[in-house]
Amino acid sequence: MSESESFFGDPDPIFADKELLRVSHLPEGDRIIGRDQELQKLANAIKDAQRGGTPNNVLIYGKTGTGKSLCSKYITRDLTQAAADNGIKVGVAYVDCFQESTETQTVRTIAQALNDPVQTDITVPHTGVSTSDYYRRLWDILDARLDVGLVILDEIDKLEDDNVLMQLSRAAEAGKVTESTLGVIGISNKIRYKDSLNERVKSSLSERDFVFPPYDANQLREILRSRADAFREGILDEDLIPKVAALAAKEHGDARKAIDILRYAGEIADEHGDDTVRVEYVDEAHDREEQARLSELIAKQPEHSKYLLQALSLQVQEAHDDNSAIPTKDVYSMYELVCERNGVDPLKMRRVRDLLSELAFLSLIEQERKGRGKGKGAHTVNQLVDEPEVVVEACKSA
DNA sequence: TCTCCACTGGAATCCAAGGCGG
DNA sequence: CCGCCTTGGATTCCAGTGGAGA
Numbered sequence: 001m002s003e004s005e006s007f008f009g010d011p012d013p014i015f016a017d018k019e020l021l022r023v024s025h026l027p028e029g030d031r032i033i034g035r036d037q038e039l040q041k042l043a044n045a046i047k048d049a050q051r052g053g054t055p056n057n058v059l060i061y062g063k064t065g066t067g068k069s070l071c072s073k074y075i076t077r078d079l080t081q082a083a084a085d086n087g088i089k090v091g092v093a094y095v096d097c098f099q100e101s102t103e104t105q106t107v108r109t110i111a112q113a114l115n116d117p118v119q120t121d122i123t124v125p126h127t128g129v130s131t132s133d134y135y136r137r138l139w140d141i142l143d144a145r146l147d148v149g150l151v152i153l154d155e156i157d158k159l160e161d162d163n164v165l166m167q168l169s170r171a172a173e174a175g176k177v178t179e180s181t182l183g184v185i186g187i188s189n190k191i192r193y194k195d196s197l198n199e200r201v202k203s204s205l206s207e208r209d210f211v212f213p214p215y216d217a218n219q220l221r222e223i224l225r226s227r228a229d230a231f232r233e234g235i236l237d238e239d240l241i242p243k244v245a246a247l248a249a250k251e252h253g254d255a256r257k258a259i260d261i262l263r264y265a266g267e268i269a270d271e272h273g274d275d276t277v278r279v280e281y282v283d284e285a286h287d288r289e290e291q292a293r294l295s296e297l298i299a300k301q302p303e304h305s306k307y308l309l310q311a312l313s314l315q316v317q318e319a320h321d322d323n324s325a326i327p328t329k330d331v332y333s334m335y336e337l338v339c340e341r342n343g344v345d346p347l348k349m350r351r352v353r354d355l356l357s358e359l360a361f362l363s364l365i366e367q368e369r370k371g372r373g374k375g376k377g378a379h380t381v382n383q384l385v386d387e388p389e390v391v392v393e394a395c396k397s398a
Numbered sequence: 399t400c401t402c403c404a405c406t407g408g409a410a411t412c413c414a415a416g417g418c419g420g
Numbered sequence: 421c422c423g424c425c426t427t428g429g430a431t432t433c434c435a436g437t438g439g440a441g442a
Contacts (some may be wrong), residue, residue, distance in 0.1 A: 104426090104428090106428095125418095128427085130427080328405085329404095347429095348431060348432085351429080353406075370439090380405080
């Protein structure tokens with residue numbers, strides 16, 4: 001790559017089209033690997049929509065990185081086009097229930113995604129109106145500009161209550177919408193999710209359910225090869241893709257992880273000024289991937305949760321024992337210091353306990369209740385799941 | 399086995415931000 | 421513009437818990 005000197009610097013020596021290595025990159029149909037059956041089943045479930053009929057509601061299960069979101073997005077996009085050829089207007093709303101976990105937020109997001117203010121003359125404000133108002137606007141939007149609305153609820157198990165599912169799945173029969181119809185695609189990591197639903201929602205929501213199995217090493221290898229165009233010709237070490245695929249297959253067959261590791265390996269080669277992406281970079285790339293995933297999760301947390309994580313990390317470091325469990329009270333006093341250092345007012349104890357149990361729910365920390373003996377009552381101790389140094393680093397970058 | 403009491407966690411309440419109808 | 425309503429985060433209040441020490 002040294003022959004093309006330019007005032008604007010050399011072209012990227014490693015990547016030809018890095019976009020291909022973004023996880024959100026939606027490949028063309030022939031490039032979704034090893035999911036032909038699943039795509040066909042999904043298509044069958046919702047195919048009525050392309051003639052304006054009501055699609056079946058679907059629940060999809062599978063571990064992270066098994067292509068659930070990808071296939072849902074792909075198939076709904078395909079359906080929207082096929083329907084448009086029949087003169088049927090299909091709208092797709094994608095909701096990440098991790099981010100929009102309350103009923104109000106979910107309805108609002110759906111309404112915003114399906115709305116076109118110019119066409120419907122309906123506004124969907126960010127705050128200030130009641131939940132039922134959001135519902136009413138959503139129904140109006142559906143009737144006004146669509147024949148079929150498809151709602152993808154990703155990480156559906158993170159929803160706080162299932163009222164929204166009830167409303168969505170029964171919208172048509174309850175006469176909320178008359179000119180249009182509605183289908184729901186729910187995506188869950190937890191295979192037992194269905195058991196937590198009440199009977200009515202369960203029967204209407206999971207008319208069909210599918211399980212996406214983890215990718216095996218062969219499929220992962222193929223997936224990685226299909227994205228190898230992201231790199232310049234011939235710079236990948238021969239054993240690189242098989243090694244990354246084997247690593248990811250061992251860890252739950254997560255394709256997203258595999259792609260991320262491949263990208264990091266490329267970046268490491270770039271930093272070393274190396275013109276080959278060597279197989280030796282894989283371990284470091286793996287570390288980076290784990291750190292990045294943690295940072296991403298921590299970055300999504302509220303400000304004070306980050307301070308709490310920092311406080312807990314500091315105490316664990318002070319204790320010189322990565323597995324030491326810190327009582328909530330001690331975490332709180334350290335947290336007050338962290339807040340002071342950052343120039344913010346600390347939250348009260350009660351609120352902090354809520355945030356801590358939320359962090360425990362996300363498996364960023366572990367909590368255990370302990371007794372303390374006479375006159376001491378019960379209390380909770382908190383433990384970091386990850387290395388304190390890593391957590392502190394993640395909090396800083398977030 | 400009983401008791402003690404700090405900590406837990408549910409519930410009520412407050413507050414800020416923001417839309418809506420009059 | 422004003423009063424009223426909604427949501428969601430934070431605070432306040434308080435009854436209940438639970439396990440080591442007696």
